Amino acid sequence: MTSARGLQSWFAARGWKPFDFQRRVWQAIADGRSGMLHATTGAGKTYAVWMGALLALAGRTPSTRRKDAAAPLTVLWITPMRALASDTLRALQEPLAELAPQWTAASRSGDTSSGERSAQDRRLPSALVTTPESLSLLLARADARDRLGRVQLVVVDEWHELMGNKRGVQVQLALARLRQWQPALMTWGMSATLGNLNDAMRTLLGHADGVLVQGETPKTLLIDTLLPPRAERFPWGGHLGLTMLAQVVGEIESSGSTLVFTNTRSQAEIWYAALIEARPDWAGLVALHHGSLDRSVRDWVELALKEGRVKAVVCTSSLDLGVDFLPVERVLQIGSAKGVARLLQRAGRSGHAPGRPSRITLVPTHSLEIAEGAAARTAIAAGHIEARESPTQPLDVLVQHLVTVALGGGFEPEALYQEVRSTAAYADLSRQAWQWCLDFVRQGGPSLAAYPDYHRVVPDEHGIWRVPDARLARRHRANIGTIVSDASISVQYLSGGRIGSVEESFVARLKPGDCFLFGGRLLELVRIHDMTALVRRAQGKRPAVPRWGGGRMALTSTLGDAMLEQLALAAQGCWESPEMQSLRPLLELQQKWSALPTTQRLLAETLRTREGWHLFVYPFAGRPVHLGLANLLAWRMAQHAPNTFSLAFNDYGFELLCAQEVDWAVLLPRALDPEPPGAHQSEEQALLGEVLASLNASELTRRRFREIARVSGLIFQSYPGERRSSRQLQASSSLFYEVFRKYDAGNLLLDQAQGELLAQELEVGRLAQSLRRMRGMQLNLVTLERPTPFSFPLMVELFREQLSNERLADRIARMVAQLERDAGGASQAMDAGAVKATLAFGADAANSNR
Structure with missing residues (x-):
């Protein structure tokens, strides 16, 4: 039986002392309360909740070491990632032998072997670490209530990662089901990077009556930037990336253990290959980790990190969350982190223990990204972290859940309706929408009623809705989940070893003999057979790099606003941070030829070139918002003066280009502040109609x-x-x-x-907010004689769509050389050959800014 004294002794034996926030969580769980724990990464959140569970719940099971008397499933621990599941399991198992010998712990996810699954089918552990998808699979079993009905505590780790997407809605629905079976169920969420804590807790619990615990433990966070020898005054998206390789090698060499984060798997492959090429002696000391690699590869890398056997790991968000790698001293972030919360999350992978400093160094791939280090420090100091909002009434998730529950013992519609409405996502679900969902799972709606495959759930003679067809049941279980990506192709050596998987859309473009970079290896495609790409090792050929969907990230409003604040300080002559001092030549030239955008001033630039009439606008609102703004403003302008526009956009601004003469001074203010909507239409409805019409x-x-x-x-x-x-x-x-x-x-x-x-995709809410803000700002419309440092990368974005790599390289080299001469400085621009090399290797450019 776990006691407070035994717990104190266990902590003392390791030289630890419980924090006050951990004690508060232990007491709340002892009182049967649910809640949310928010504390810095590495502060001890896992043991705050887990020890509370052992104190409150392990003592209810008779103390015995007999295997057949092990405690039943009592705690469900939900994690968003498989890598986090295995790491969490190790942490949960460590104190069991001393504090709760009658308890067992295991994990169940997509990585769980068939043997482990079979053992769990016979008997579930006392604590099960699982993912949202695997939990839904358990709910789809006919004996779901018998197996899950005695769960007393559900812990949702890294709740911020789930809350804002459909996987979080899937968790909400699963929790509502468990609460029907166990009304006293306790639920605890954990996070280190949430800006709207009360909303997050309410969404997880389904009510506001929870305990919010904030762990305030001393934690030093160091954010700096790996500055290039010279910040290019005329940057273009991604060009700095691999030019920083030598400096990155130096930083890794000077540190004991480093995580090198990239934003996409393609970028990770490129940087890993570049590091090994630069330092062949690091083979075996530098590793690669992303979600498309085989589990055996990922497990080896994670274990090697824990044991301090690797010097660096190039990784993606596959190592973003809660995994405890104590040897990691620092983190390098290649390119923009795109948001304050993500930067904090990744920084926390270093110094992952109470009292140890966390350090993240930003490696810019674009000169303007240099400002993000200073911007992020300011935002964090002010407590500005992005909020997460739950999706509202995604009916596709609800339809899937109805079939899941029908498999898991069946349901009675009225009772399930009330259960579903207890969640934050479906609190306002109407009777009409509910009936539509029932009709949809019963017969596929009116247009599919004639097809038996869509008669998935039907009521029996007792009014209980079930899935009568075993084939449809198997098909549903094989496809449970809300993660949607392209079909994947397994990559395997001819000799048999599996490497991982890539998206089918990439492999479909290859022919036998083509080479591609994957898993840090240069591979040659031999043939495709039965959804498997059979490959062999290759050398000396120029590789393609796989592309995976879902890798694009957009600059958040929080970080964009913080960057505008830094530009406002620069406009006043304040250059305090190392980053802004590095950017000073670029920003002073921008001021000389145009102006700087600020939180109060909307900068727009116009330019006449041989391509036509350009308009550049800089809201710093992120790429998706700029996509919508560019299309919307072009559409509005065309209503006043019919015309055709070409568009370009990045995270900082957008460009409109027209072949015919345009009076931007008249059209832009009119497009920003159009005629008010009609009497029977709200401003929001009018905007939605315009956005849909413009795309x-x-x-x-x-x-x-x-x-x-x-x-x-x-x-x-x-x-x-x-x-x-x-x-x-x-x-x-x-x-x-x-x-x-x-x-x-x-x-x-x-x-x-x-x-x-x-x-x-278009983030219309942020788009509307950006429009309102832009209307309230002072419009500074500047007529240019030549491209400015801010407008040049937008011009390059537009040229990318029109020119081959060779022609684009020549064009960039000529433009930069001329602009540097105009600026009165010695030209240090890349020559065309260097630009071509960057473009050829150039997934780096596309990944960060396109």
Whole structure:
């Protein structure tokens, strides 16, 4: 039996002393309360909740070491990532032998072996570490209530990672189910990087009556920037990346153990290869880690990190969360972290223990990214961290959940309706929408009623809704989840060893004999057989680099605003930070030829070139918002003066280019502040209509519908014994889209597709906020004689779409040389050959800013 004295002794034996916030959590769990724990990374959140669970719950089971008397499943520990699951399991198992010998702990995720699953099917452990998808699979078992009904505590680790997406909604629905079976269920969330704590707790618990514990432990956070010898005054997206290689090598060499974070898997592959090429003696000491590598590779890297056997690991968000790597001294972030919360999260991977400093060094791939170090420090000092909001009523997730619950013992519609409405995501779910979902799982709606495959859930003679078809049940279980990506192809040596998986859309462009970089190896494609790419090692050929979907990140409003504040200080002649001192030549030239944007001043620039009439605007609102703004303003301008515009955008601004003469001084203010909407239309409704009209909304909505169709069970990537290609999935979803549009116009999944397009891809909420802010700012419209440091990267973005790499390299080299001469400084621009090399290797450029 776990006692407070035994717990104190266990801590003391390791030279530890419980923090006050840990004691508060222990007491709250002892009182049967639910809540949210927010504390810095490495402060001891795991043991705050886990020891509270052992103190409050382990004592209720008779103390015995007999295997057949092990405590039943009592604690569910939900993590967002498989790597975090295995690491958390090790932490939970460590005190059991001394403090709760009658308890067992295990994990269940996509990485769990079939043997482990079979053992768990016979008997679940006392504490199970799992993912949202694996929990839903457990809920889809006919004996779900018997197996999960005695759970007394659910812990959701890294809640910020789940809260703002459909996986978080999946967790909300699963928790609502568990609370029906166990009304006294306690729920605890943990996070280190949330800006809206009360909302986050309310979303997790389904109510506001929780205990919010904030762990205030001393933690030194160091944020600095690896400054280039000279910040290019005319930067273009990504060009700095690998030019910083020698400095990155030096930083790794001077540190004991380093994590090198990139924002995409492609970038990770490139940087790993570059490091090994620069330092061949580091082979075996520098490793690669991302989610597409085989589990055995990832496990080896994680263990080597823990044991201090590797000097550096190049990684993606696969190592973003809560994994405890004590030997890691520092973190390097290649390119922009894009947000304050993500930067904090990654910084916390170093010094991952109470009292140890965390250090993150930013490695810019674009001169303007140099300012982000100073901006992030200011934002963190002011407590400005991005908020996360739960999606509202995603019906595809609800439809999937209905089938899951029908498999897990069945449901009675009215009782389940009340259960679903207890979640934050579906608190306002209408009767009409609920009935539509029931009709959809019963017969696929009016347009699919004739097809038996869509009669998934039907009521029995007692009014309990169940899945009567075993084939449909297997198909649903094989496709549970809300993570949507392109179909993947396994990559395997001819001799048999599996390396990992890449997206089918990438492999489909290769032919036998082509080479590509994967897992840090140069591979030659031999043939594709049965959804497997068979490869052999290659050497000496120029490689392609796989592209994975979902890798793009956008600058957040919090970090964008912090950057504008730094520019405002620069406009006043304040150059205090090393980053701003490095940027001073660029920013002073920007001021000389134009002006600097600030939080109070909207900078817009106009330029006439041989391509036509350019307009550059700098809201610093992030790429998706700038995409919407550029299309919207171009559309509004065309209503007043019919014209054709070319568009370019990055995280800092956007460009409109017209071949015909345009009076930007008249059209821009008019486009920013249009005529008020009609009497029967709100400003928000008018904006939504304009945004949809300004884009190829039909095609964008069709693409979004493809994901919704997969989550809702209309199409399946995986059948038992069969894998469907991405081309098949695309054709199937397009067919459903057209059928619903023509014959079932009231289909709510079509409405959801359009809503998600606006809310997630175009971020219409942020777009509207940006428009309001822009209207309230002083417009500074500057007529240019030549491109400025801010406008030049936007011009390059536009040229990328029009020119080959060779022609683009020549154009960039000529432009930079001329601009440097105009600026009156010695030209240190790259020559065309260097630019071509960067572009050829140049996934680096595209990954960060395109």
